[in-house]
Amino acid sequence: MKNFKVAILGCGTVGGGVAKIISEIGSELSERANCTVELAKIVELNASYAVTRFELNPDLFVDGSNDVNAEQANAAIKEILADKSINLVVETIGGTGDFVYNTCLDILNAGKHLVTANKALLAERGKAIFEAALANKVTIGYEAAVCGAIPAIKTIKESFSGDVIDSVSGIMNGTSNYILSNMQNNNLGFAEALKMAQDNGYAEADPTLDVNGGDAGHKTIILIKLAYGIDVTMEELPMIGIEKIDKEDIEFAEEIDAKIKLICYAKRNGDEIYATVRPMMVKNDNFLSGVDGATNALRFSNRYSGIHILVGEGAGSSETASSIVGDIIFAARYNEQINNEAAPTSLTFSDDRHFEFPYLVTFSTEDAPGTTGFITSEIGAEGINIDTVSHNRRGLDNATFSVATVPCKIDKINNAIENIKKKRPEILVKEPKIMPILYSDRK
Amino acid sequence: MKNFKVAILGCGTVGGGVAKIISEIGSELSERANCTVELAKIVELNASYAVTRFELNPDLFVDGSNDVNAEQANAAIKEILADKSINLVVETIGGTGDFVYNTCLDILNAGKHLVTANKALLAERGKAIFEAALANKVTIGYEAAVCGAIPAIKTIKESFSGDVIDSVSGIMNGTSNYILSNMQNNNLGFAEALKMAQDNGYAEADPTLDVNGGDAGHKTIILIKLAYGIDVTMEELPMIGIEKIDKEDIEFAEEIDAKIKLICYAKRNGDEIYATVRPMMVKNDNFLSGVDGATNALRFSNRYSGIHILVGEGAGSSETASSIVGDIIFAARYNEQINNEAAPTSLTFSDDRHFEFPYLVTFSTEDAPGTTGFITSEIGAEGINIDTVSHNRRGLDNATFSVATVPCKIDKINNAIENIKKKRPEILVKEPKIMPILYSDRK
Numbered sequence: 001m002k003n004f005k006v007a008i009l010g011c012g013t014v015g016g017g018v019a020k021i022i023s024e025i026g027s028e029l030s031e032r033a034n035c036t037v038e039l040a041k042i043v044e045l046n047a048s049y050a051v052t053r054f055e056l057n058p059d060l061f062v063d064g065s066n067d068v069n070a071e072q073a074n075a076a077i078k079e080i081l082a083d084k085s086i087n088l089v090v091e092t093i094g095g096t097g098d099f100v101y102n103t104c105l106d107i108l109n110a111g112k113h114l115v116t117a118n119k120a121l122l123a124e125r126g127k128a129i130f131e132a133a134l135a136n137k138v139t140i141g142y143e144a145a146v147c148g149a150i151p152a153i154k155t156i157k158e159s160f161s162g163d164v165i166d167s168v169s170g171i172m173n174g175t176s177n178y179i180l181s182n183m184q185n186n187n188l189g190f191a192e193a194l195k196m197a198q199d200n201g202y203a204e205a206d207p208t209l210d211v212n213g214g215d216a217g218h219k220t221i222i223l224i225k226l227a228y229g230i231d232v233t234m235e236e237l238p239m240i241g242i243e244k245i246d247k248e249d250i251e252f253a254e255e256i257d258a259k260i261k262l263i264c265y266a267k268r269n270g271d272e273i274y275a276t277v278r279p280m281m282v283k284n285d286n287f288l289s290g291v292d293g294a295t296n297a298l299r300f301s302n303r304y305s306g307i308h309i310l311v312g313e314g315a316g317s318s319e320t321a322s323s324i325v326g327d328i329i330f331a332a333r334y335n336e337q338i339n340n341e342a343a344p345t346s347l348t349f350s351d352d353r354h355f356e357f358p359y360l361v362t363f364s365t366e367d368a369p370g371t372t373g374f375i376t377s378e379i380g381a382e383g384i385n386i387d388t389v390s391h392n393r394r395g396l397d398n399a400t401f402s403v404a405t406v407p408c409k410i411d412k413i414n415n416a417i418e419n420i421k422k423k424r425p426e427i428l429v430k431e432p433k434i435m436p437i438l439y440s441d442r443k
Numbered sequence: 444m445k446n447f448k449v450a451i452l453g454c455g456t457v458g459g460g461v462a463k464i465i466s467e468i469g470s471e472l473s474e475r476a477n478c479t480v481e482l483a484k485i486v487e488l489n490a491s492y493a494v495t496r497f498e499l500n501p502d503l504f505v506d507g508s509n510d511v512n513a514e515q516a517n518a519a520i521k522e523i524l525a526d527k528s529i530n531l532v533v534e535t536i537g538g539t540g541d542f543v544y545n546t547c548l549d550i551l552n553a554g555k556h557l558v559t560a561n562k563a564l565l566a567e568r569g570k571a572i573f574e575a576a577l578a579n580k581v582t583i584g585y586e587a588a589v590c591g592a593i594p595a596i597k598t599i600k601e602s603f604s605g606d607v608i609d610s611v612s613g614i615m616n617g618t619s620n621y622i623l624s625n626m627q628n629n630n631l632g633f634a635e636a637l638k639m640a641q642d643n644g645y646a647e648a649d650p651t652l653d654v655n656g657g658d659a660g661h662k663t664i665i666l667i668k669l670a671y672g673i674d675v676t677m678e679e680l681p682m683i684g685i686e687k688i689d690k691e692d693i694e695f696a697e698e699i700d701a702k703i704k705l706i707c708y709a710k711r712n713g714d715e716i717y718a719t720v721r722p723m724m725v726k727n728d729n730f731l732s733g734v735d736g737a738t739n740a741l742r743f744s745n746r747y748s749g750i751h752i753l754v755g756e757g758a759g760s761s762e763t764a765s766s767i768v769g770d771i772i773f774a775a776r777y778n779e780q781i782n783n784e785a786a787p788t789s790l791t792f793s794d795d796r797h798f799e800f801p802y803l804v805t806f807s808t809e810d811a812p813g814t815t816g817f818i819t820s821e822i823g824a825e826g827i828n829i830d831t832v833s834h835n836r837r838g839l840d841n842a843t844f845s846v847a848t849v850p851c852k853i854d855k856i857n858n859a860i861e862n863i864k865k866k867r868p869e870i871l872v873k874e875p876k877i878m879p880i881l882y883s884d885r886k
Contacts, residue, residue: 021747025607031672031788032604143602149748151602158601159586159594161475162768164468229474287754304464305592305765309754311730322748325605334777345474 002035004332007080008090009103011044011061014117014144015092016054017321022328023056029325033332040086043076045069077103081110088113088331090324096120101129108132108140113331115324117144123218127231139334141327146219147172147296149319150312151326156226164303165227167267169280169438172219174294174314175210176242176262178202180279181292184250184259190243202294212241213262213277220264220277227266228273229345236349240278248393249433252362252402253281255390256437259289263438272350279435281360286440356407357436358387361417364430367399371427378420379403382412398429404437445478447775450523451533452546454487454504457560457587458535459497460764465771466499472768476775483529486519488512520546524553531556531774533767539563544572551575551583556774558767560587566661570674582777584770589662590615590739592762593755594769599669607746608670610710612723612881615662617737617757618653619685619705621645623722624735627693627702633686645737655684656705656720663707663720670709671716672788679792683721691836692876695805695845696724698833699880702732706881715793722878724803729883799850800879801830804860807873810842814870821863822846825855841872847880 006022008015022029022039029037039060044050045068047061058064062076080086089107091114093100100121107114109132116122122129122145133140143153147170156165171177175197182193194211197203209215217239221232242262253260258281266275282289287309291297296314301307313319361379365371376386387404405413417432449465451458465472465482472480482503487493488511490504501507505519523529532550534557536543543564550557552575559565565572565588576583586596590613599608614620618640625636637654640646652658660682664675685705696703701724709718725732730752734740739757744750756762804822808814819829830847848856860875 017747021605028607028788029605149745149751151598151751154597154602155594158773159597159769160765161772162464162472162770163765164471302592302765304460304761304768306756306759306762307754308592308594309752311750311752311754313749316749318747319749322603322606322745325747326602327605329604330601345471 001030003038003085004033004035004088004335005038005040005086006088006090006328007041007043007086008039008092009043009077010091010093011042011047011050011054011056012092012094013317014320014324015042015044015090016050016056017317018090018092018324019056019060020054021318021321021325029329033329035332037328037332041076041080043073043080045073081106081112086112087335088115088328090328091116091118092324094118096124101125104129105132108136108138111136111138113138113141115141115144115327115331117142117320117324119145119215119218119222123221124234126222126225139331141324141331142222143327144320144323146222147298147312148314148316149323150296150298150310150314151323152223152298152310153226154326154330155310156223160300160302160305163305165268165300166303167265167301168223168227168298169288170264170296170298171261171288171291172264172296172298172314173210173213173216173262174296175203175207176216177291178294179211180242180245180260180262183245183247184253185292187247189247190245211243213239216262216264216277220266220275223264224266224273224275228268228347230273230347230349232275232349238276238278238352242279245279248400249362249435251393252360252390255402256281256360256388256404257284258282258437259284260435261288261291263288267355268347269350269355271347272354273347274350274352274355276352281435281437283437283439286438288438352410356409358407358439359405359410359413360402360435360437361405361413362400362402362433363428364398364400364432365427366429367394367397371399372401374424374427375420376403378423379405379416381419382416384408384412384416410434444473446481446528447476447478447531447778448481448483448529449531449533449771450484450486450529451482451535452486452520453534453536454485454490454493454497454499455535455537456760457763457767458485458487458533459493459499460760461533461535461767462499462503463497464761464764464768472772476772478775480771480775484519484523486516486523488516524549524555529555530778531558531771533771534559534561535767537561539567544568547572548575551579551581554579554581556581556584558584558587558770558774560585560763560767562588562658562661562665566664567677569665569668582774584767584774585665586770587763587766589665590741590755591757591759592766593739593741593753593757594766595666595741595753596669597769597773598753599666603743603745603748606748608711608743609746610708610744611666611670611741612731613707613739613741614704614731614734615707615739615741615757616653616656616659616705617739618646618650619659620734621737622654623685623688623703623705626688626690627696628735630690632690633688654686656682659705659707659720663709663718666707667709667716667718671711671790673716673790673792675718675792681719681721681795685722688722691843692805692878694836695803695833698845699724699803699831699847700727701725701880702727703878704731704734706731710798711790712793712798714790715797716790717793717795717798719795724878724880726880726882729881731881795853797852799852801848801850801882802853802856803845803847803878803880804856805843805845805876806871807841807843807875808870809872810837810840814842815844817867817870818863819846821866822848822859824862825859827851827855827859853877
């Protein structure tokens with residue numbers, strides 16, 4: 001059997017998990033890859049900790065169990081790049097800075113396959129990296145970058161290649177899902193639920209990227225590129241986080257048999273693609289509404305094969321590492337015949353004005369008779385059919401209620417709101433909240 | 444771009460679906476495969492019907508829209524086999540007879556890739572077929588053979604290649620699941636529920652292979668070979684159908700918060716593999732308990748990546764066809780570098796005596812005081828811990844109750860039953876029913 005040699009840059013939570021799996025089941029992996037998969041070198045500044053934490057052979061490291069400095073690490077990386085016998089490099093350094101970016105380019109330009117879990121790097125600076133892989137006829141494995149252990153990437157790339165993905169909706173950020181689940185199941189406010197997530201290790205001290213949709217956005221950009229062959233930037237992707245979800249929103253969700261979830265969403269309509277990351281009202285007949293806690297899940301609606309659901313662990317050391325090892329085996333198997341990335345397509349990135357959704361619109365108004373009639377009439381005047389109107393919640397001197405519409409374009413909702421404000425400027429005491437509704441039976 | 448030419452043998456429900464997808468989205472498929480995927484020829488006796496049903500170009504058929512006889516069809520197959528420009532043949536003839544078996548061998552021996560949905564053929568006569576693929580360095584695509592649209596095969600082969608599958612449990616026969624769902628949700632007996640399935644097109648006039656576990660057994664054998672590299676015959680695989688499930692079983696299931704499902708099950712313990720197809724008590728905290736109707740679902744418990752769930756359509760024309768087209772694209776992409784099937788492993792096929800399960804044992808006894816105490820004492824005497832004992836159901840002169848055990852070996856259950864019979868031969872009015880229990884948190 002031929003040898004297939006692997007180096008790992010960065011031996012933290014994920015990189016260490018990769019080293020551990022290869023150390024533990026290397027011979028089974030080699031059988032599957034039809035070549036000897038060999039872990040040749042690990043570069044890690046904090047080697048002493050990594051050796052102990054993952055029970056690894058110190059000989060794999062630059063200077064055994066001794067920690068090394070940046071200069072030594074850089075020299076080791078240069079050696080790996082120059083070593084023709086190394087076929088694949090795992091980048092588990094993380095971040096989006098120039099060092100990791102250039103290192104990835106160097107790996108590919110040295111004719112080596114690259115496997116990475118770095119969603120931020122691929123989403124924000126991925127274009128040149130994918131181009132370098134193509135130019136050098138090597139592959140980039142990034143199964144671990146989207147939803148940890150869930151085989152989202154290979155399912156789209158290798159399993160759904162005989163179909164057209166009409167839409168994909170996913171719960172792809174465990175932290176925000178954990179927070180929303182606790183708000184809904186335990187009647188907590190956002191701040192309390194966030195603190196609980198931090199106390200239980202489900203949220204970082206700085207949870208910004210998790211709760212503002214940024215992390216989910218990175219994953220969505222990678223999925224869109226793969227599923228539809230188009231490059232979308234973080235600036236272009238409409239993103240709304242979960243910070244402003246309050247108990248009232250959750251009550252309105254319950255009233256229409258729905259749960260609020262941070263949904264990564266992409267939909268194809270002819271040659272147009274719309275995508276967004278934002279809280280949506282997910283009806284309870286949609287599988288995603290029942291996905292609680294830190295679990296991740298993806299729901300595909302395909303033209304020929306119908307509905308698919310994938311559920312699994314979105315994070316964790318060995319969970320994410322197993323996806324990386326799967327990518328290593330794939331590269332080892334199909335080494336000489338790598339087919340990179342979706343070919344450029346004629347699809348274009350569009351916005352929600354071209355797509356119809358059912359929406360839940362929440363109005364806070366003066367508490368006066370005739371208000372519901374006036375507002376729903378204005379919605380009707382725009383040609384929007386109303387599905388349900390919630391019970392009216394009366395406060396001290398104002399009232400709140402929500403209107404669920406059948407699928408319509410967002411412009412019509414906005415027109416209706418504008419007309420309401422124009423005709424009775426005093427009636428709305430705050431800006432209406434608008435949230436799309438996800439059904440099970442509507443694609 | 445290079446050409447990748449495909450022929451289809453048999454243009455019925457599935458083969459016709461394949462031809463339709465390629466006809467409709469051929470150019471997208473070619474972009475993905477990085478070569479021009481061309482449907483070159485379709486061989487079908489009943490061509491006139493197929494052309495109309497799937498809206499296909501008659502020029503693809505042997506004699507246009509005209510039906511052909513067996514002789515003409517055989518001549519056309521010979522031509523395809525001799526045509527060096529054809530890269531891949533889709534076998535959607537079906538059956539396990541010599542004709543289809545030899546045709547598959549001929550395809551592979553002619554150096555062409557084979558894609559098939561024929562689970563019975565692969566499960567019963569697959570060994571020589573897989574060997575021929577290996578010898579000729581071509582691939583067999585059979586994603587469509589297991590659970591229709593669900594990407595079970597590629598998930599195991601390409602996505603879980605960096606992990607160890609500790610166990611897999613699946614609902615892989617839509618007909619029997621539809622029947623069981625209706626027995627449980629609508630309080631029907633087996634015969635009534637079967638008739639309802641037949642009336643609604645969910646069961647064939649001869650439902651034998653669906654309700655006796657045979658169809659699920661075929662799929663299980665294919666999965667075991669792929670996941671564990673071992674060949675198991677239909678005779679070796681322990682199989683129990685759903686024909687004997689009655690309302691009482693369903694009541695006992697409800698009492699322990701479970702549903703009865705026909706489960707395809709395989710588990711690895713060290714170097715031993717156990718597999719079975721049989722009704723199991725699936726606790727409601729296990730995702731599979733909520734999978735109703737004709738839907739299929741698979742639940743994997745992996746050593747490194749934890750629990751995975753895949754849900755999708757297990758049957759249907761375009762659903763199954765999309766899996767076949769996915770296999771065609773895969774073969775086209777990695778044409779020169781096909782890696783066939785799991786390497787032989789040192790794992791052995793074992794039986795349930797080496798594996799522990801929690802069991803539900805249902806006893807029908809004389810209605811006499813002290814019976815429960817006597818029976819549960821005998822179970823305890825074998826060192827089996829009891830989880831719960833059900834309410835006693837009293838009939839005219841006998842009583843029925845069930846005992847849920849913690850995980851134990853089946854031999855101990857059998858010993859306890861033997862001791863009960865030996866000590867008080869009169870006490871059991873019929874043979875106890877034994878059914879494994881599937882929890883969510885136990886692998």
